[in-house]
Amino acid sequence: MAGKFNIRRHALGATLDPKGLMLRFLFPRLTPAQQRGQPLFDKAVSHARQRHWYVEGGIADSLDGRFTMLATVCAMISVRLEMLPEQGPEQSAALTERFVEAMDAEHRQMGMNDPALGRSVRKMVGSLARRVGEWRVAVSDAARWEDVVRSSVYGTGAPSDTQLAHSSAKLRELWQRLASSSDADIVKGVY
Numbered sequence: 681m682a683g684k685f686n687i688r689r690h691a692l693g694a695t696l697d698p699k700g701l702m703l704r705f706l707f708p709r710l711t712p713a714q715q716r717g718q719p720l721f722d723k724a725v726s727h728a729r730q731r732h733w734y735v736e737g738g739i740a741d742s743l744d745g746r747f748t749m750l751a752t753v754c755a756m757i758s759v760r761l762e763m764l765p766e767q768g769p770e771q772s773a774a775l776t777e778r779f780v781e782a783m784d785a786e787h788r789q790m791g792m793n794d795p796a797l798g799r800s801v802r803k804m805v806g807s808l809a810r811r812v813g814e815w816r817v818a819v820s821d822a823a824r825w826e827d828v829v830r831s832s833v834y835g836t837g838a839p840s841d842t843q844l845a846h847s848s849a850k851l852r853e854l855w856q857r858l859a860s861s862s863d864a865d866i867v868k869g870v871y
Contacts, residue, residue: 715778716770716777717773717776718778719869720771720775721754721775721779724757724775727753728746728749729746733850737833737839737847738843739834747783748835750779751804751807752815752832752851754775754779754808754811755811756851758776758812759819760859764863764866767867771866776805783800783804784801811832814832829844833851
């Protein structure tokens with residue numbers, strides 16, 4: 681039956697062609713399309729949710745701990761995106777936009793009101809920007825790697841040597857995958 685009606689599956693459901701295409705063309709703002717940076721953000725979320733960060737790495741499995749890992753992974757991806765010759769700033773901005781949208785949505789679900797929400801999201805974006813700056817240093821100066829891991833992942837906390845070594849090694853693996861991936865793959869969230 682799918683062939684009879686020419687139904688195409690999309691991330692947000694099925695649409696009929698060509699009618700669905702016509703509606704998307706006539707009403708682009710009313711028909712959802714995948715947003716810029718979404719594949720990158722989805723990959724970052726998937727990576728930040730990996731169990732080993734919270735078990736072997738000793739990061740608190742809490743809202744703050746999960747934010748810490750997501751901001752760290754997004755910062756590393758942003759540093760890699762900055763290395764793209766043409767699309768870097770645009771792709772980095774798109775990733776940041778998805779990050780802001782996700783943080784805004786999460787805080788709204790927790791019941792934050794609008795005045796407090798703006799301050800909170802600005803603080804989180806500032807935290808992401810700080811991490812981007814730190815990771816720029818870490819990828820260019822290997823001697824600073826563990827200091828940046830400690831600051832980006834643990835903040836003022838005191839991880840054990842084993843936890844710090846685990847997180848440091850896993851983040852180094854992530855960076856090596858990011859650095860060795862093609863520019864086209866990075867933009868698609870494939871690394």
